[in-house]
Amino acid sequence: MILPAIVIIFIFNYIPMYGVQLAFREYDFTKGITGGEWVGLHYFKEFINSYMFADLMKNTVVISLATIILGFPAPIILALIINQVIWKRWKKAIQTTVYLPHFISLVVMVGLLNVLLSPNSGVVGHILATFGWDINLLASEKAFVPVYVLSDIWQHAGWNSIIYLAALASVDPQLYDSAKIDGASRWQTIRYVDLPAIVPTMIILFILSMGNILNTGFEKIFLMQNPLNLPVSEVIATYVYKIGIISNQFSYSAAIGLFNTLINFVFLIAMNYIAKRFSNISLW
Amino acid sequence: MKLFSTKGKTKSDIAFDTIILILCVFIFLLVAYPLYFVVIASVSDSTLVATGQVTLYPKGFSLFGYQEIFNDSRIWIGYKNTIIYTVVGTFVNLLFTLPAAYVLSRQDFKARRFLMFVFVVTMFFNGGLIPTYLLMKELSLINNMWVFILPFSVNVFNLIITRTFFESSLPKELFEAAQMDGCTHFQFFGKIALPLSKAVISVVGLYYLVGHWNDFFTGLIYIRDYSLQPLQIVLRDILLSNQVFAEGAGSGGAAGGYAQKYADQIKYGVIIVSTLPILIIYPFIQKYFEKGVMIGSVKG
Numbered sequence: 015m016i017l018p019a020i021v022i023i024f025i026f027n028y029i030p031m032y033g034v035q036l037a038f039r040e041y042d043f044t045k046g047i048t049g050g051e052w053v054g055l056h057y058f059k060e061f062i063n064s065y066m067f068a069d070l071m072k073n074t075v076v077i078s079l080a081t082i083i084l085g086f087p088a089p090i091i092l093a094l095i096i097n098q099v100i101w102k103r104w105k106k107a108i109q110t111t112v113y114l115p116h117f118i119s120l121v122v123m124v125g126l127l128n129v130l131l132s133p134n135s136g137v138v139g140h141i142l143a144t145f146g147w148d149i150n151l152l153a154s155e156k157a158f159v160p161v162y163v164l165s166d167i168w169q170h171a172g173w174n175s176i177i178y179l180a181a182l183a184s185v186d187p188q189l190y191d192s193a194k195i196d197g198a199s200r201w202q203t204i205r206y207v208d209l210p211a212i213v214p215t216m217i218i219l220f221i222l223s224m225g226n227i228l229n230t231g232f233e234k235i236f237l238m239q240n241p242l243n244l245p246v247s248e249v250i251a252t253y254v255y256k257i258g259i260i261s262n263q264f265s266y267s268a269a270i271g272l273f274n275t276l277i278n279f280v281f282l283i284a285m286n287y288i289a290k291r292f293s294n295i296s297l298w
Numbered sequence: 299m300k301l302f303s304t305k306g307k308t309k310s311d312i313a314f315d316t317i318i319l320i321l322c323v324f325i326f327l328l329v330a331y332p333l334y335f336v337v338i339a340s341v342s343d344s345t346l347v348a349t350g351q352v353t354l355y356p357k358g359f360s361l362f363g364y365q366e367i368f369n370d371s372r373i374w375i376g377y378k379n380t381i382i383y384t385v386v387g388t389f390v391n392l393l394f395t396l397p398a399a400y401v402l403s404r405q406d407f408k409a410r411r412f413l414m415f416v417f418v419v420t421m422f423f424n425g426g427l428i429p430t431y432l433l434m435k436e437l438s439l440i441n442n443m444w445v446f447i448l449p450f451s452v453n454v455f456n457l458i459i460t461r462t463f464f465e466s467s468l469p470k471e472l473f474e475a476a477q478m479d480g481c482t483h484f485q486f487f488g489k490i491a492l493p494l495s496k497a498v499i500s501v502v503g504l505y506y507l508v509g510h511w512n513d514f515f516t517g518l519i520y521i522r523d524y525s526l527q528p529l530q531i532v533l534r535d536i537l538l539s540n541q542v543f544a545e546g547a548g549s550g551g552a553a554g555g556y557a558q559k560y561a562d563q564i565k566y567g568v569i570i571v572s573t574l575p576i577l578i579i580y581p582f583i584q585k586y587f588e589k590g591v592m593i594g595s596v597k598g
Contacts, residue, residue, distance in 0.1 A: 015400060128538060
């Protein structure tokens with residue numbers, strides 16, 4: 015019964031891993047992936063020495079770090095707030111609303127940004143104009159990262175809060191009772207009962223997100239790119255796509271992709287190690 | 299939440315509740331207003347929307363945008379393709395995932411630890427875009443509808459959720475009892491395990507379904523053929539590349555002005571039309587959300 019799944023995973027996940035050797039070979043259209051001349055680290059050197067390298071690394075790291083630093087606490091804060099809502103129906107209504115944007119597809123999401131932020135006809139454009147901020151958020155180098163990160167939080171913070179709400183729901187009610195007997199205010203209950211309860215969940219999710227630090231959302235960045243914001247929006251993933259699929263430089267592109275995966279892997283292992291050292295919680 | 303009853307509230311508690319309430323109203327508006335705005339903008343006069351006169355309710359009501367959308371053949375092709383990919387794709391996903399998860403949940407299956415490792419590795423390490431692309435090319439999956447369905451038809455994350463559910467909800471004794479009555483693994487799986495697992499099947503099915511519906515990447519990379527494009531690619535053309543009229547006016551002249559005038563209304567309408575199916579099933583699936591996360595978080 016498990017055979018079909020093994021076959022699928024083997025073909026579509028493991029064969030491409032074998033194909034990674036392409037990064038060390040000269041791709042030859044007539045001989046396939048493994049037929050080309052062996053060139054060693056040639057393509058890696060070419061990438062590291064290329065004029066794009068510094069910009070790509072900087073953009074990728076800036077976007078990822080901003081997403082983590084701002085995006086990681088957002089669902090936690092949201093879950094703590096929702097958890098404090100006493101009135102059941104209000105709680106339900108707000109949960110229903112904040113989960114909803116998660117189901118909007120990325121294309122529609124970026125489309126939404128385009129129509130709402132448009133400087134001539136969008137609502138946000140109008141609001142900014144009344145405050146005297148004459149800025150085109152879609153085409154500005156300065157605004158790209160904030161727009162990217164904030165819209166990401168808008169879309170996913172609600173959905174990501176579910177897991178924290180689930181953790182909060184499993185807190186032993188006796189803890190609340192004893193906190194109350196000890197005279198804890200509600201702020202103190204959050205601080206000393208709720209927060210510690212979700213710390214393990216936080217650490218696991220944090221390690222996982224660090225592992226993805228360079229895997230910034232290809233699709234969304236790609237869709238948000240335009241010639242005016244390109245200097246800050248070109249990241250490794252979009253570059254791999256352009257070099258590989260559009261310009262057909264398969265070997266060079268595979269090398270950049272592998273470089274990306276390796277750095278991700280190092281981050282994941284490092285974060286896991288640190289978490290294990292300090293809290294005994296880890297992925298493996 | 300019984301702890302915080304209305305009786306015996308102190309001043310600081312009341313202040314606290316007020317702050318929470320204000321925050322909630324703020325968050326609610328922040329999330330809901332943009333969605334509401336799209337709805338009213340899609341049935342309002344584009345000029346009034348563009349000049350910022352539409353804020354709380356539609357003005358200059360017209361359904362022109364929707365008319366244009368329903369007359370656009372691309373939307374229909376995209377819709378049809380995406381529905382096919384989503385239905386067939388989700389079916390294949392479940393067909394592969396459920397039996398595999400069942401096998402991995404059996405303690406008596408010797409290779410389970412090893413196979414689990416083989417599956418989990420793929421969550422952290424992959425061949426990357428180019429080797430995958432070349433593989434699809436060799437399998438002639440490029441410009442082929444099966445590229446939406448077969449590759450990655452087993453999602454390891456969903457597999458783990460399902461396995462965990464089977465492990466925790468199908469007690470060993472149940473299988474032993476069934477075996478005494480001469481039940482094989484296949485019979486047990488089909489007649490006992492599946493009917494008992496509706497919760498996890500709906501959750502995982504939902505994850506797969508939404509994934510297929512929103513899939514943009516596959517169409518972008520592997521499909522060149524116009525008639526095979528999924529809805530998301532069509533949406534990109536309309537929403538982001540400004541190709542508002544497929545068989546209509548180009549740019550410039552009176553026709554260009556006309557196109558520009560209605561372009562925004564069409565965009566708002568397209569956002570609604572393409573998100574509608576999700577909005578329709580949303581109330582029915584919502585109750586499964588928390589259940590799904592609970593199932594999945596029992597054991598990573």
